[in-house]
Amino acid sequence: MKAYIGKAYIESEHNFQRYIIYAGSAYIAKMVLFQAGIISTNSSENFEIYRERNFDDSENASHYEITKLQWKLGWKFYGMNPPDPETSIEKDYKRWYQTEYLTIKSVDKKR
Structure with a gap:
């Protein structure tokens, strides 16, 4: 679509x-x-x-795939500091994503 x-x-x-x-x-x-x-x-x-x-x-697409595409396109993640897409590789982004989003997800489950 x-x-x-x-x-x-x-x-x-x-x-x-x-x-x-x-x-x-x-x-x-x-x-x-x-x-x-x-x-x-x-x-x-x-x-x-x-x-x-x-x-x-x-x-x-998964949340990860959408945010990865946003990251590659230079979108801002307010309140978060992802690696610079100009100088980083996808592995750096994945590590950042896991730290930021998976931590948020586990906190939400505890509520």
Whole structure:
């Protein structure tokens, strides 16, 4: 399926949240953001929708595979410090992922 990125701005153009949306068209992707309450019908200038072919057909990928692709594309992981994708290899990313995410997952299970 086609992948779109919904980029919702929070207070400024430098503060935003990105969402990966799988849809048949940009219009449907926009409607998904409206229905999820991520963007309101009043704020047409506080978001943008664009195609991201790198995520096409990845709707069934694991969390690890999606975050690895985000890492390779230079996405930021707020509050986390992954290895630099320009100077690191996938093995470095996997070690970081296991430390960050598997620790979070085990804490959640204890609750």
